[in-house]
Amino acid sequence: SIGGRTEIMKVFITRRIPQEGMKILSQAGVCKVSLWDSDEPVPRVELLKGVEGAHGLLCLLSDKIDTEVLDAAGPNLKVISTLSVGFDHMAMDEIKKRGVRVGYTPDVLTDATAELTVALLLATARRLPEGVVEVKNGGWSTWKPLWLCGYGLSGSTVGVIGLGRIGMAIARRLNPFGVKRLLYSGRTAKSYAAEVEGEYVPLDTLVSESDFVVVSCALTPETQGLCNKDFFSKMKNTAVFINTSRGAVVNQEDLYQALSSGQIACAGLDVTTPEPLPTDHPLLTLKNCVVLPHIGSATYSTRGIMAELSANNLLAGLQGTDMPSELKF
Numbered sequence: 001s002i003g004g005r006t007e008i009m010k011v012f013i014t015r016r017i018p019q020e021g022m023k024i025l026s027q028a029g030v031c032k033v034s035l036w037d038s039d040e041p042v043p044r045v046e047l048l049k050g051v052e053g054a055h056g057l058l059c060l061l062s063d064k065i066d067t068e069v070l071d072a073a074g075p076n077l078k079v080i081s082t083l084s085v086g087f088d089h090m091a092m093d094e095i096k097k098r099g100v101r102v103g104y105t106p107d108v109l110t111d112a113t114a115e116l117t118v119a120l121l122l123a124t125a126r127r128l129p130e131g132v133v134e135v136k137n138g139g140w141s142t143w144k145p146l147w148l149c150g151y152g153l154s155g156s157t158v159g160v161i162g163l164g165r166i167g168m169a170i171a172r173r174l175n176p177f178g179v180k181r182l183l184y185s186g187r188t189a190k191s192y193a194a195e196v197e198g199e200y201v202p203l204d205t206l207v208s209e210s211d212f213v214v215v216s217c218a219l220t221p222e223t224q225g226l227c228n229k230d231f232f233s234k235m236k237n238t239a240v241f242i243n244t245s246r247g248a249v250v251n252q253e254d255l256y257q258a259l260s261s262g263q264i265a266c267a268g269l270d271v272t273t274p275e276p277l278p279t280d281h282p283l284l285t286l287k288n289c290v291v292l293p294h295i296g297s298a299t300y301s302t303r304g305i306m307a308e309l310s311a312n313n314l315l316a317g318l319q320g321t322d323m324p325s326e327l328k329f
């Protein structure tokens with residue numbers, strides 16, 4: 001406050017976000033918002049300009065928040081609120097050094113993301129995109145006993161890499177399909193895994209025994225490139241690989257080799273490196289690879305609630321109060 005008057009704080013938002021979030025910020029009357037008013041990513045130079053002197057930054061997972069951005073913002077910066085549960089796009093140690101608080105959006109997107117994961121798993125294993133194409137191009141000649149066969153969940157072993165909020169929600173949804181064994185791996189065993197009769201196993205065991213391998217872990221230095229040549233070589237030839245976490249957990253060259261050589265049966269990816277995946281990428285030439293454009297949390301309702309939560313996180317950060325979802329790091 002200057003001379004008894006409360007100073008209006010400055011906020012930069014890196015993209016158009018659902019109106020639910022904008023409304024909360026405008027009604028709060030504590031900040032002056034400047035918005036990159038587009039559905040496309042803010043160019044780097046505009047980001048660096050936009051954050052200048054900002055007290056708050058509301059960003060997306062496609063914005064790289066590094067030293068350069070933090071320096072451009074300067075000492076006013078109190079809070080970064082990301083419209084995502086993932087935070088691998090932010091230089092956390094630099095943020096911590098500067099004493100900046102971080103808000104994120106866990107929980108509110110768990111159900112939507114788990115649903116999408118199940119949809120992608122079934123679409124991939126049962127070859128839905130291939131079937132849709134054949135209907136349209138006349139490839140459907142008659143009912144054929146051996147045509148477009150795939151793999152079912154009934155009696156299968158499912159392996160979830162990273163049984164966190166989303167991994168657990170995926171396991172809960174897959175179990176009723178008649179899954180026989182639910183394996184999971186990660187840093188620690190989870191007591192809540194009992195609800196899905198999850199067996200905590202070493203990664204190697206999960207990879208070699210699973211019919212479906214589902215990646216649902218955070219991208220960290222430990223998980224970057226985790227799914228590589230060695231990993232795929234341990235999988236069954238009939239196994240289905242699904243990733244809805246972050247593209248960089250997978251070595252895509254190694255995945256391409258595994259899919260084209262028949263080392264594994266098929267893969268479904270909602271996330272890639274880079275995003276968007278170039279349209280001439282080798283993975284897109286494969287019938288047994290289903291690639292979606294990072295839509296795990298994309299329901300109208302979920303995106304609206306994510307915007308609300310990120311706005312409320314931002315306001316709390318500006319005002320120095322408790323955040324609904326503060327990232328503790």
Ligand SMILES: O=C(O)C(=O)CO
Nearest residue numbers: 083084085086109297
């Ligand atoms: O929230 C995230 O981290 C996503 O990837 C999209 O919701």
